[in-house]
Amino acid sequence: MIDPISIGLAFTAAQSAIGHIKQAIAMGKDVNSIIGQVGHFFESADQVHLANIKAKHDAMGKTDAQLGRQALEFAMRSNQLREDERALKDMIYWQLGKPQIWQDMLAERTRLMKEKRDGEEAIRKAKQAHKEKMAQYGMLALYTVTIGTVLTIFIMLGVQFYSMAEEQKEFEAKQAKAMQIRRQQQWLREQEQKKQLEAASKNGG
Secondary structure, three states: OOOHHHHHHHHHHHHHHHHHHHHHHHOOOOHHHOHHHHHHHHHHHHHHHHHHHHHOOOOOOOOHHHHHHHHHHHHHHHHHHHHHHHHHHHHHHHHOOOHHHHHHHHHHHHHHHHHHHHHHHHHHHHHHHHHHHHHHHHHHHHHHHHHHHHHHHHHHHHHHHHHHHHHHHHHHHHHHHHHHHHHHHHHHHHHHHHHHHHHHHHHHO
16 A cells, blocks of 8 residues: 655655755765765655655555555656656766766666665565465374364264174173073973973873
């Protein structure tokens, strides 16, 4: 999200830096005395230029009128800062007579900006890799929990089936034992009746 207040402050800071540079050169000061202000100018100008680029991709939630006004403000500020940069170059080239310093400064600025972009890209990639790794860990954890749950269910079902089978075996064993006892009792009763019949037969003879 672009902060218009911060961008306005950055533009004001860049304009202020240019004003101090012009004043210093008008007073006859050398290039060393304006290096700090030159750095402030480029730092603030870069913030405005970057906001101008981001504004083209940040249209969500804004009306056409708001977008038009914002685009106009950023475009005017960017154009003004480019004019200020050309004026700064002319001052260093012609008034101070130090064209090589300007070239060296631009080369160093380009190098620093590249390092910054590379660093930001490395951080972005590291965050993306971390996010993907966390997603993989999350999926792995989900799979582990799912597999664990399924295994637990199978184990519980296995235990239940085993218990039921054991109970069935125990029931059948009790039934078989009871049947055996009944058969023994039946055999004993038959033997007793047989003895009684034999005794009665002897007594009757």
